[in-house]
Amino acid sequence: MIRRVPIRRASARGRHRDGLAAAAVPHYAWDHEARAEAALLQITWPGWAVLYGTGSRLFHAIATWPTPEPLLLCDRTVEGLKTQMREAEMTAITRRWAFTGTDRP
Numbered sequence: 001m002i003r004r005v006p007i008r009r010a011s012a013r014g015r016h017r018d019g020l021a022a023a024a025v026p027h028y029a030w031d032h033e034a035r036a037e038a039a040l041l042q043i044t045w046p047g048w049a050v051l052y053g054t055g056s057r058l059f060h061a062i063a064t065w066p067t068p069e070p071l072l073l074c075d076r077t078v079e080g081l082k083t084q085m086r087e088a089e090m091t092a093i094t095r096r097w098a099f100t101g102t103d104r105p
Contacts, residue, residue: 030054037078048085061085067092 034052038059042050049062059081063071071088075081
């Protein structure tokens with residue numbers, strides 16, 4: 001079997017050439033402020049996992065308390081997410097109260 005070895009050109013471009021050390025690639029952390037706001041919101045709202053998506057540019061809140069179905073909320077702002085979280089908690093409380101109310105026979 002005859003193998004052909006590719007011819008290497010002297011003017012090969014790129015960061016990783018034979019015989020040279022690999023170039024350091026900088027690490028970027030995107031949206032520092034938004035990620036910090038999401039972390040603070042997760043600390044102040046127990047029962048919720050709060051994340052910030054750097055690709056979607058959305059704040060996400062996932063309920064960590066028992067719900068009949070998974071509860072995921074998304075909003076572009078922290079204030080909007082807080083409003084949705086408050087509404088979801090109130091809805092869950094009223095539903096729970098309706099099922100466990102004492103006025104049922």
